[in-house]
Amino acid sequence: MKIKDIIEILDAEIMCRDDLLEQELHTACGSDMMSDVLAFVKEQAVLLTGLVNPQVVRTAEMMDMHCIVFVRGKRPRLDMIELAEDRDMVMLCTGLEMFTACGKLYEAGLRGGSGK
Amino acid sequence: MESIKLHYDVSGVDFTRAGAASGDVKRVLKQLGVSPVTTRNVAVAMYEAEINMVIHAGGGEIDVEITEDAIRMVLQDHGPGIENVELAMKEGYSTAPDNIRSLGFGAGMGLPNIKKYSDEFRLETELGVGTTLYLTVYMK
Numbered sequence: 112m113k114i115k116d117i118i119e120i121l122d123a124e125i126m127c128r129d130d131l132l133e134q135e136l137h138t139a140c141g142s143d144m145m146s147d148v149l150a151f152v153k154e155q156a157v158l159l160t161g162l163v164n165p166q167v168v169r170t171a172e173m174m175d176m177h178c179i180v181f182v183r184g185k186r187p188r189l190d191m192i193e194l195a196e197d198r199d200m201v202m203l204c205t206g207l208e209m210f211t212a213c214g215k216l217y218e219a220g221l222r223g224g225s226g227k
Numbered sequence: 228m229e230s231i232k233l234h235y236d237v238s239g240v241d242f243t244r245a246g247a248a249s250g251d252v253k254r255v256l257k258q259l260g261v262s263p264v265t266t267r268n269v270a271v272a273m274y275e276a277e278i279n280m281v282i283h284a285g286g287g288e289i290d291v292e293i294t295e296d297a298i299r300m301v302l303q304d305h306g307p308g309i310e311n312v313e314l315a316m317k318e319g320y321s322t323a324p325d326n327i328r329s330l331g332f333g334a335g336m337g338l339p340n341i342k343k344y345s346d347e348f349r350l351e352t353e354l355g356v357g358t359t360l361y362l363t364v365y366m367k
Contacts, residue, residue, distance in 0.1 A: 145331035169246035
């Protein structure tokens with residue numbers, strides 16, 4: 112799945128790095144608890160979260176993630192957008208709730224990092 | 228490769244800046260051509276430790292030494308110290324206040340995560356004096 116497909120599936124708005132939408136991604140993780148994201152090293156390319164603070168971008172950076180999706184209509188602050196932009200990450204916003212957003216992406220072929 | 232030494236002062240008041248040192252080290256390792264696995268292990272271990280410093284100890288200092296065979300980190304704070312190290316090392320145990328949980332941390336995964344991602348892990352702590360972590364990640 113490409114990032115541009117995620118945008119279409121989630122009816123998402125692009126916050127930054129619209130030059131990286133052709134990236135091919137296969138895995139995702141949904142969590143509001145950053146320690147949990149950091150606890151399991153898997154190849155997770157997309158982070159879906161309802162948490163809005165700069166540590167979301169930092170966590171994604173440490174885990175080599177390529178795309179952050181804010182769910183439930185949450186909006187990142189400018190300093191977060193700038194950080195993501197600098198770290199080559201695409202940032203998206205969707206009005207969908209976490210469960211629905213994850214379900215739609217799973218249905219379309221995106222999987223958890225374990226491949227299950 | 229000659230050894231590279233890096234030093235960081237971690238602010239204890241600005242949570243939004245927490246992770247800046249770890250991000251910087253990650254970029255240095257990437258530039259040096261260190262493997263992605265090693266780089267990520269260092270980044271995650273150091274990041275959790277940096278967050279701990281900010282949450283529990285009012286900041287601290289980090290020294291990093293990169294050599295041909297390993298990355299060695301010393302993270303020192305002058306916080307309250309850890310009362311029960313055995314408990315603190317347990318997954319799920321946390322003394323972090325609720326406002327930290329609302330920031331996405333304080334799940335009691337910090338120290339367990341740090342140990343998991345390090346090849347060598349040593350913790351020295353003294354109540355009222357502070358805590359020092361000695362971490363080593365081998366080049367893989």
